[in-house]
Amino acid sequence: MSLVALHLAWGVALAGLLFPFLGAARRDRVIMTWSRRLLRVLGVRLDAGAPPHVPGGALLVCNHVSWLDVYLIHATRRVYFVSKAEVRAWPVAGWLAHKAGTLFIERSRRADTARINAEMRALMRSGAWVAVFPEGTTSDGRGLRRFLPSLLQPAVELNCPVVPAALRYRTLSGDYSASPAYTDDLSLWQSLKQITREPGLVAELRFGDAILPSGPRRDLAGQAEAATARLLGVTPSGAATADSAPRMPADPPA
Numbered sequence: 322m323s324l325v326a327l328h329l330a331w332g333v334a335l336a337g338l339l340f341p342f343l344g345a346a347r348r349d350r351v352i353m354t355w356s357r358r359l360l361r362v363l364g365v366r367l368d369a370g371a372p373p374h375v376p377g378g379a380l381l382v383c384n385h386v387s388w389l390d391v392y393l394i395h396a397t398r399r400v401y402f403v404s405k406a407e408v409r410a411w412p413v414a415g416w417l418a419h420k421a422g423t424l425f426i427e428r429s430r431r432a433d434t435a436r437i438n439a440e441m442r443a444l445m446r447s448g449a450w451v452a453v454f455p456e457g458t459t460s461d462g463r464g465l466r467r468f469l470p471s472l473l474q475p476a477v478e479l480n481c482p483v484v485p486a487a488l489r490y491r492t493l494s495g496d497y498s499a500s501p502a503y504t505d506d507l508s509l510w511q512s513l514k515q516i517t518r519e520p521g522l523v524a525e526l527r528f529g530d531a532i533l534p535s536g537p538r539r540d541l542a543g544q545a546e547a548a549t550a551r552l553l554g555v556t557p558s559g560a561a562t563a564d565s566a567p568r569m570p571a572d573p574p575a
């Protein structure tokens with residue numbers, strides 16, 4: 322745990338002392354590098370595919386298992402996360418999330434969704450990727466909850482590509498691992514201990530083809546859920562299928 326504490330202290334120093342003097346591109350590289358090193362400190366091996374090439378901004382949607390999910394994605398692609406407001410109050414981690422540009426939403430206030438959607442639109446218009454966990458909560462990682470459509474509205478309004486992603490955690494032998502699952506009133510400290518006690522934890526992250534919005538946000542949520550379910554190899558909770566979703570054309574072979 323001492324290495325984790327040192328890494329967090331390094332993150333605080335970078336965000337507090339260095340970030341004010343860095344341009345956006347260099348700050349993004351620092352965030353990605355710090356996230357990769359955090360995974361190494363925790364003993365987590367990342368097995369990640371390459372995100373699809375999307376010109377301009379995009380909305381990334383992914384299943385949600387753990388607080389660790391954020392750093393897996395950051396280690397692969399710089400995004401701006403949308404997170405529940407309670408995370409902002411977490412010691413150290415909440416402050417670091419704020420410095421990394423996380424958008425915090427107060428889920429108890431329905432009107433706050435409009436504010437977050439406006440901030441998401443501004444980021445995606447600027448060419449940034451924004452990431453949401455449409456299940457709305459974490460799961461044990463063995464299935465997929467219904468995707469809630471509210472935070473997909475900015476993609477519909479901008480006709481912005483939606484990139485489905487799926488993550489799961491395995492042991493070195495390839496079996497399912499429950500260690501990172503952040504559920505059942507588990508504290509952040511307890512979750513951290515569970516992760517560090519799992520020898521050789523492997524985190525798999527896969528990306529699907531970008532989906533172009535072609536209807537209301539509810540339809541888009543169903544298409545994104547089905548695409549994520551296919552990446553996970555599980556049955557989606559909704560009736561929509563990813564096959565009905567228009568997709569971005571693939572890049573030509575190099």
